[in-house]
Amino acid sequence: MNIGSAAERSGLPPKTIRYYEEIGLIPAAGRTEGGYRDYDETDVQILRFLRGARGLGFSVSECRELLSLYRDRDRASADVKAIALQRIGDIERKILELQSMRKTLKTLAERCHGDDRPDCPILEDLAAATPTD
């Protein structure tokens, strides 16, 4: 099947599939006589795997690790779990950061009357910011 069908069946855009090939995340696809990339079900499976992993926020290099574990029949599930737990930690840190931003913004937005007058605690607060690092 050509790259368009593989894209449709995997949920990844053709451009992304070519990009993954270029960076060596997936092996170079076979070619038809006319020079078109040719994919089979196994390839699509790998592409879907990547789409799922990327969708869970794993970086491309984490995907590389996950993929090599996926292909390794002698893998230890502990290695996979470690990557997943790491990712959960990243996500939780990010959530905390976003929640803190939201809290600050909400407080400021609540205090801003939001009409046509110019005085605004949001701007005032930003202007008063001190370098805390």
Next chain:
Amino acid sequence: MNIGSAAERSGLPPKTIRYYEEIGLIPAAGRTEGGYRDYDETDVQILRFLRGARGLGFSVSECRELLSLYRDRDRASADVKAIALQRIGDIERKILELQSMRKTLKTLAERCHGDDRPDCPILEDLAAATPTD
């Protein structure tokens, strides 16, 4: 004061300050005879403002808007508030997305025994992913 002091007093790295100048986020700084950029307290104030806004996750183009509102004495606070509310919306969407990822990953990680055996629900689940879009 030179860029190093402005950096210290604003909390932004010198490279970032030059970058902001380059992209026109801040006006070009004055220069000393020797060609060094020269900053005063007002400049540092603006840099701090930017650091605060970026720290709350506003994009550079949002910062541009916020800065122009900040400088506009005839602004309507409603315009500022609208940007802030928009940003809160972005943050909340992002939090929901991350929470969903975390939930999926947690479920998978819990079901993975994480020892030296190869069978692993994390990999199995990724491999079974279907294009849902």
Next chain:
DNA sequence: CTTGACCTTCCAGTCGCTGGAATCCCTATC
């Protein structure tokens, strides 16, 4: 035989910096 949808490669751009190289300025010490 032509049309149009697909494919190919390659180059550039996105966002917000960050690193590094080569060179210049300023101050302090010998």
Next chain:
DNA sequence: GATAGGGATTCCAGCGACTGGAAGGTCAAG
């Protein structure tokens, strides 16, 4: 006055993970 260092300057390249677009090749239908 020479020199050493710690700044500053510019410019170019790279990060991550694509995405857009141009110029051209291929394929199936009419």
